[in-house]
Amino acid sequence: MIHAGSAVWFARHEARLAWRDWLAMMTAGKRERARAVAVGIAAFVIFMHAVAYSVVGRFAGAALDKHLLIGITATLLLSWLLMISQAMESMTRAFYSRSDLDLILASPVAAHKIFAVRISTVALSVAAMALPLAGPFVDMLALSGGARWLAAYGVIPAMGAAAAALAVAATVALFRIIGPKRTRLIAQVVAAVIGAAFVIGLQVAAILSYGTLSRSDVLQSDAVAALTPDVGSVVWWPARAVLGDAWALLGVIAASLILLAAVIAAVSPRFGEYAVTAAGSAASPARRARVRTAFRAASPRRTLRRKEWMLLWRDPWLVSQTLMQMLYLVPPAVLLWRSFSASGGGGAYNLLVPVLVMAAGQLAGGLAWLTISGEDAPDLVATAPIPRRFVLRAKIEAVLGVIALVFTPLLAAIAFASPWHALVTLCGIAIAAASATAIQLWFRTQAKRSLFRRRQVSSRVATFAEAFSSISWAAAAAVAAISVSLAIPPAAIALAILGGARYLSPRREAAG
Amino acid sequence: MMHSIPLALEIRGLAKSFDRPAVDRLDLSVRTGEFYALLGPNGAGKTTTLRMIAGLIRPDAGSIRVAGIDALADPVAAKRLMAWISDEPMIYDKLTPREYLEFVAGLWGVAPDQAQANAQELLDWLALAPHADERCEGFSKGMRQKVALAGALVHEPRVIILDEPLTGLDAGSARQVKTVLRERVRSGGTIVMTTHILEVAERMADRIGVIAHGRLIAEGTLEELRLLAGSGVADIGGATLEDTFLALTAEQAEAA
Numbered sequence: 007m008i009h010a011g012s013a014v015w016f017a018r019h020e021a022r023l024a025w026r027d028w029l030a031m032m033t034a035g036k037r038e039r040a041r042a043v044a045v046g047i048a049a050f051v052i053f054m055h056a057v058a059y060s061v062v063g064r065f066a067g068a069a070l071d072k073h074l075l076i077g078i079t080a081t082l083l084l085s086w087l088l089m090i091s092q093a094m095e096s097m098t099r100a101f102y103s104r105s106d107l108d109l110i111l112a113s114p115v116a117a118h119k120i121f122a123v124r125i126s127t128v129a130l131s132v133a134a135m136a137l138p139l140a141g142p143f144v145d146m147l148a149l150s151g152g153a154r155w156l157a158a159y160g161v162i163p164a165m166g167a168a169a170a171a172l173a174v175a176a177t178v179a180l181f182r183i184i185g186p187k188r189t190r191l192i193a194q195v196v197a198a199v200i201g202a203a204f205v206i207g208l209q210v211a212a213i214l215s216y217g218t219l220s221r222s223d224v225l226q227s228d229a230v231a232a233l234t235p236d237v238g239s240v241v242w243w244p245a246r247a248v249l250g251d252a253w254a255l256l257g258v259i260a261a262s263l264i265l266l267a268a269v270i271a272a273v274s275p276r277f278g279e280y281a282v283t284a285a286g287s288a289a290s291p292a293r294r295a296r297v298r299t300a301f302r303a304a305s306p307r308r309t310l311r312r313k314e315w316m317l318l319w320r321d322p323w324l325v326s327q328t329l330m331q332m333l334y335l336v337p338p339a340v341l342l343w344r345s346f347s348a349s350g351g352g353g354a355y356n357l358l359v360p361v362l363v364m365a366a367g368q369l370a371g372g373l374a375w376l377t378i379s380g381e382d383a384p385d386l387v388a389t390a391p392i393p394r395r396f397v398l399r400a401k402i403e404a405v406l407g408v409i410a411l412v413f414t415p416l417l418a419a420i421a422f423a424s425p426w427h428a429l430v431t432l433c434g435i436a437i438a439a440a441s442a443t444a445i446q447l448w449f450r451t452q453a454k455r456s457l458f459r460r461r462q463v464s465s466r467v468a469t470f471a472e473a474f475s476s477i478s479w480a481a482a483a484a485v486a487a488i489s490v491s492l493a494i495p496p497a498a499i500a501l502a503i504l505g506g507a508r509y510l511s512p513r514r515e516a517a518g
Numbered sequence: 519m520m521h522s523i524p525l526a527l528e529i530r531g532l533a534k535s536f537d538r539p540a541v542d543r544l545d546l547s548v549r550t551g552e553f554y555a556l557l558g559p560n561g562a563g564k565t566t567t568l569r570m571i572a573g574l575i576r577p578d579a580g581s582i583r584v585a586g587i588d589a590l591a592d593p594v595a596a597k598r599l600m601a602w603i604s605d606e607p608m609i610y611d612k613l614t615p616r617e618y619l620e621f622v623a624g625l626w627g628v629a630p631d632q633a634q635a636n637a638q639e640l641l642d643w644l645a646l647a648p649h650a651d652e653r654c655e656g657f658s659k660g661m662r663q664k665v666a667l668a669g670a671l672v673h674e675p676r677v678i679i680l681d682e683p684l685t686g687l688d689a690g691s692a693r694q695v696k697t698v699l700r701e702r703v704r705s706g707g708t709i710v711m712t713t714h715i716l717e718v719a720e721r722m723a724d725r726i727g728v729i730a731h732g733r734l735i736a737e738g739t740l741e742e743l744r745l746l747a748g749s750g751v752a753d754i755g756g757a758t759l760e761d762t763f764l765a766l767t768a769e770q771a772e773a774a
Binding site: 300301302303304305306308309310312313316317320321382383384385386387388389390391392393455 | 572573574594595597598600601602604608609610611612613617620621622623624625626627629630631633634637653669
């Protein structure tokens with residue numbers, strides 16, 4: 007019998023809420039989609055196993071040496087950073103959204119119990135989110151190399167616990183050092199860039215050392231091997247745990263749980279106080295804009311565009327997400343800069359073309375999704391004396407304007423060295439951005455921007471179509487840089503994806 | 519009888535069905551410079567009617583004319599003369615009231631100098647001036663509704679459509695809003711408003727329409743409605759609008 011108000015009772019309550027939240031997110035609130043979602047997940051799991059086999063199958067029987075430990079440790083570190091990023095995002099949300107906080111604090115139960123459960127739930131949820139991605143790799147390694155690889159399943163929750171502990175500690179530390187108002191933005195930015203920074207750092211190192219974007223060249227180098235400790239060091243325990251070393255596994259699990267327990271014990275008694283302060287700061291009206299009393303003359307379309315740019319610029323979550331996507335442009339920029347000094351940089355430019363086209367497609371998709379579907383005053387815009395197509399056109403122009411602003415400097419730099427590559431990249435960026443925007447336009451919904459914090463509310467079909475369209479256009483541009491005629495097949499695939507997305511998009515009344 | 523004053527709003531045979539008829543062949547006329555209150559129980563079709571007038575929903579049948587302009591044939595021209603406010607303030611959290619008013623004025627194509635003067639006047643009237651350059655994200659419901667009202671008035675609309683504009687406002691904010699609306703009618707504007715606060719309709723409206731099951735079941739001044747309610751109201755002379763409204767809607771419910 008579970009007693010009401012006990013930690014287990016709260017855990018069951020949280021689990022039920024989390025399950026319903028996840029189900030609603032996956033099915034977009036339509037229960038009849040549950041079967042399709044189950045089929046989709048099964049297909050994804052099978053697909054991931056096939057991918058995993060092709061990627062890691064050959065490492066299953068690898069002998070334990072320093073290079074193997076470095077490779078596994080780097081993979082774990084990257085996964086862990088991404089988990090920390092996810093946990094920080096969850097903790098920021100827990101602090102700043104009031105949700106059921108009033109109810110909990112007004113009830114006669116010990117609030118620290120539910121906050122302890124809530125922090126543990128964050129740990130479990132980040133581990134649970136890692137499982138579908140990591141699981142297939144573990145399965146394939148176990149299938150090819152033996153059951154010892156199954157020990158990796160013990161490492162995943164341990165990493166989740168450690169990530170949640172660190173995320174909670176970091177968020178609380180930020181809260182106390184810079185205050186609740188700034189913490190929200192800084193935590194979001196840190197969460198957004200923390201995972202990307204590791205990958206980008208490795209890529210920049212690879213470019214500077216080897217002139218390629220390959221991270222493995224750095225990790226497998228003798229220089230890194232010489233800098234790292236001996237194979238017996240505690241640093242390799244997580245990697246050893248993955249490889250089936252029972253003592254290392256126990257050590258990693260114990261250390262993670264102790265860390266999480268310590269953070270829960272330290273933070274949960276004051277969690278309510280922090281959350282109340284955070285909620286109070288969110289309601290503060292003190293944010294003043296630059297005072298400019300003179301109104302500017304502008305057409306309705308220009309007025310709409312200006313509004314969209316202002317809202318995009320003032321959205322801290324979007325800025326952090328965009329910043330992350332911009333960070334991915336740092337390695338190509340470094341590669342570009344490095345290629346200037348080398349003669350015959352054609353190879354580097356061929357590499358840059360798809361990277362930039364892909365980045366443009368992804369950035370345009372993200373911005374278009376928020377700009378077109380997120381509208382805080384839909385009735386106001388709908389009752390304005392302008393045709394509806396003007397509104398959509400202004401929103402699209404706002405998105406493409408941002409893309410132009412971001413990519414023009416890079417295009418100009420490429421044009422300086424190779425006008426042909428710049429032309430191909432320009433066409434690729436324009437088409438990929440237009441395609442991603444069109445997909446988001448076809449699948450547009452209407453909701454307040456504050457509801458768009460998690461991209462998951464976007465249509466699954468739109469998200470996948472946008473990603474595959476960007477990949478196909480990137481491939482087409484990469485091939486076109488070498489031979490235009492060879493670009494026809496990937497371009498045809500991209501067009502087929504667009505056609506499919508258009509066919510699957512919801513029917514709408516003609517714009518008035 | 520022909521009206522000498524031109525009609526600000528003329529609705530004929532308006533109909534809209536969702537899973538059942540929401541508005542059922544509704545006829546409604548509002549004169550220029552009139553404050554018209556539309557009352558009715560929940561689900562009577564008030565909001566659907568107003569949303570069709572504002573151009574937010576397309577009717578299944580019927581016609582809507584705004585100051586003589588066919589709003590279905592030329593919605594842009596009709597929208598130029600109108601403003602719409604719902605009970606949920608339509609503002610942008612990340613804009614300041616001044617930026618919001620500049621945006622709305624831009625959409626309606628108001629000249630910058632005129633828009634700026636109108637905006638400042640409205641900010642002063644609605645006691646928003648001290649917060650004119652703060653982002654709206656921290657504003658209370660009352661302040662947000664006042665910003666939305668300022669936005670609706672900044673382009674000097676001839677017809678203002680309001681759906682429950684006083685819901686959730688404190689007494690002070692409600693009074694400021696009512697004062698601004700009265701002033702707008704005094705200067706020749708036309709207001710069509712739904713409200714659940716019958717005292718507001720009783721005090722402010724020139725004429726009141728009662729709608730039930732998507733149809734106009736009674737219309738007139740408060741006195742005319744009292745007479746229409748007849749035997750349903752115990753003491754006709756002292757009957758409040760609430761008594762009259764309940765009597766009229768009860769009669770309709772019995773008839774249905």
